[in-house]
Amino acid sequence: MEDKNNHKTLEKFHFFRWKDSKIIGEDYSTDPIFGIYKEFSNDGIIRTKGMECFYGFIFGNWFYYDEKGRLIKTVNNDEGYEFGIEDVFFFCQKNSIPLETNREKIDDSLRPIKILKQRMPDGKLIWIISYADGVSIKTYWLNGKNGKIIKTFLNPMPVE
Known part of the structure; x- marks a missing residue:
């Protein structure tokens, strides 16, 4: 996808149904290796947000939200990994x-x-x-x- 200035804004965008409708986006527009993952409910409310690597792993803090978009949990995916x-x-x-x-x-x-x-x-x-x-x-x-x-x-x- 591109913005009004023809800059890439979203590398991948998925929509699929699983239990409830979800919209998933992955943005690698500023870095080809590390991207931002966001998952929204069908009505556009953020449910999950975190960082992922093009090679397949997630890292850093991931944020989980309730059905109203309020932060309910943060998970540090790097905790314990001294070899980073x-x-x-x-x-x-x-x-x-x-x-x-x-x-x-x-x-x-x-x-x-x-x-x-x-x-x-x-x-x-x-x-x-x-x-x-x-x-x-x-x-x-x-x-x-x-x-x-x-x-x-x-x-x-x-x-x-």
Whole structure:
């Protein structure tokens, strides 16, 4: 979408029905990697707002609102992650993991790299970095406290 001055204002905009009608928007107009996520009720009242990364993870404070648009909860998605976003990007750079952001070339399901944050059942915080090199899919599990590699996986690319 563009504003009256032909500037991109909203990278993606979704509308779908789930339990109740929702309007979801993702704005990557000022930064190709980090965007703002907003979810509204069908009548235009804000319900959720937070930051997300093009590579698949959410971060920072996320804000949740009641049906009248009043703030009811704030969740810090970075809490406990001493090995942060910049550290993960440095790990990718050091290990020659491409951080592609060209949206015209990339379909969400075919993204060559995905980065996720996860809390394991034992409470351990991890980063999951998964990328395709054309031959295989390599996945790293990193400790969210210190960045040490917990596990690595190497799987062949799916054959169509």
